[in-house]
């Protein structure tokens with residue numbers, strides 16, 4: 044499906060032009076059209092592709108390598124490969140034909156569905172792409188910078204509904220590649236058995252969540268999808284990639300968690316909740332708050348929906364009971380979104396217009412839930428399967444979470460709910476969920492709408508809460524009888540991952556420091572060569588102007604004044620440029636730069652600094668010279684700020700193939716343990732710099748006994 048609105052013709056034309064005519068896919072274009080005009084779209088587009096294009100008539104079957112265009116003033120869906128047209132309905136909000144078609148496509152074609160949103164205004168398509176992604180399909184949005192009207196793709200991207208953000212031509216290329224991937228073919232090789240276990244171990248080490256206990260079919264399908272997106276064909280290669288890439292591990296975990304949600308999802312169930320459960324809560328006194336827990340709340344819509352219902356329902360009580368809603372989810376980013384309570388236009392079309400008016404405020408980027416509602420909701424990251432639960436609850440709403448869990452995890456979650464609810468409490472599940480894993484703990488209140496009451500006579504089931512994620516996983520392993528060997532394997536895997544991560548972080552830190560140094564140098568040159576020169580010339584011109592006025596003229600003293608200010612400004616800029624990167628380092632070498640630095644610190648802070656150096660090579664590589672200079676600068680700055688030193692010495696010596704820098708002061712000293720690991724005194728920065736050039740940094744200090752910093756760096760053979 045390709046959805047487009049304003050500016051869509053240009054984008055779709057570019058896409059069609061770049062698409063091979065034999066991708067094997069059928070294309071359905073849902074373009075927003077003027078309802079009362081005939082459309083010439085099919086005709087116009089046919090000039091740009093070899094694929095046959097036609098405007099849809101009701102009942103047409105979709106064929107591969109054909110393009111179908113929606114006619115004006117219609118809604119379109121797909122059922123069993125047949126396109127169905129219906130008259131466009133009058134709605135209070137904007138017309139959303141793209142969402143309508145994409146929802147039907149997702150339901151029908153699941154992981155074989157592909158959705159593309161191109162240029163347009165509004166947010167049609169966002170819900171549709173979300174549905175396609177949730178069903179395991181692939182989604183694209185036009186890169187907003189290339190769209191005539193970027194709003195529609197931007198909305199879909201910011202809702203997290205998009206896998207690829209590309210210009211139309213690149214979408215076509217990627218599309219052609221994906222069409223050939225086994226994931227979209229019937230013969231998909233989804234991981235199972237040992238392969239699946241390996242991937243789950245890597246994920247557990249990365250995220251703390253054990254996906255072995257989630258439904259294997261869902262986990263495997265999601266892995267296959269991610270492999271396709273990452274352009275990886277073999278499982279071994281994917282496992283390696285996953286081990287090295289925290290970003291990929293997070294993306295895969297997020298795909299498995301499936302954060303799709305919405306306000307008043309299944310509205311009839313919320314109506315039933317109100318009727319069957321809230322009537323018991325109305326009699327509650329102010330001192331006895333109503334407590335609700337929503338585990339797996341994703342981005343918060345379910346929590347806010349229940350809060351709105353409760354506020355509406357209890358609003359006319361003479362003395363309103365207090366309400367406390369706890370929304371939790373294993374995903375930190377979902378919880379952050381929930382806390383902010385800001386949702387796109389497409390997300391808030393579900394609440395009625397009256398609710399939209401009463402409970403939302405328009406803000407930049409969408410609509411924010413009002414403070415009245417936010418104030419009764421608290422959000423926290425929490426893993427339902429291993430973190431201690433809330434207690435004394437009147438209601439637990441855990442919708443569309445158990446559905447992704449295997450039987451053992453479902454049983455555990457239901458035991459936790461039984462414990463967390465008051466004996467009179469209720470459980471509200473998703474439409475396809477049940478309490479069959481713990482039938483004796485709950486009785487059915489409303490089977491259709493999935494409302495259950497805690498069985499007050501049912502014996503509490505046992506479950507434990509390990510202290511940390513690691514032990515939680517071990518406990519699960521023991522409980523499920525996995526061989527102990529695999530725990531050792533897991534530790535080994537975890538160590539390898541942590542070592543790889545450490546190396547990657549080090550490499551990243553090194554390249555950041557290099558980039559910083561390069562940028563400092565560039566800005567320093569720019570300031571020195573351009574701004575300082577211009578300020579000097581300005582000072583000169585102003586002086587010239589002053590000289591042309593008569594000595595008694597008041598303008599002369601004003602001009603002299605301005606000239607002096609410009610000169611001061613120029614000095615200030617020169618100083619900033621110098622701090623950023625001293626030109627001596629490039630022009631005269633490290634010894635001269637260090638001498639100038641010590642002179643400057645000595646003058647500014649009135650500390651006597653003795654400098655000694657032997658015949659150090661002027662040709663030190665810039666990276667090495669910069670490192671030594673920065674360590675000295677950081678050390679002297681710390682000394683000036685914290686040590687109360689009166690005297691210091693800096694020695695800089697080259698011998699036995701190394702250079703050694705030493706900064707020694709007679710100040711108050713400090714305890715290294717007190718600052719180490721806390722980022723104090725820039726020690727981490729100094730150590731990182733030393734590490735990049737294979738240097739060894741040591742700090743000797745004690746309270747009252749001064750400080751000595753020493754850095755020894757081996758010289759490269761070429762020097």
Ligand SMILES: C[S@@+](CC[C@H](N)C(=O)[O-])C[C@H]1O[C@@H](n2cnc3c(N)ncnc32)[C@H](O)[C@@H]1O
Pocket residue numbers: 300301302303304305308338339340341342345371372373374377425426427428441442443444473
């Ligand atoms: C499909 S969403 C359901 C959202 C919402 N309850 C609804 O029905 O609209 C499933 C959510 O469960 C969360 N989840 C999965 N496993 C979890 C766990 N062990 N603890 C807490 N949340 C979990 C996922 O992060 C995801 O946000």
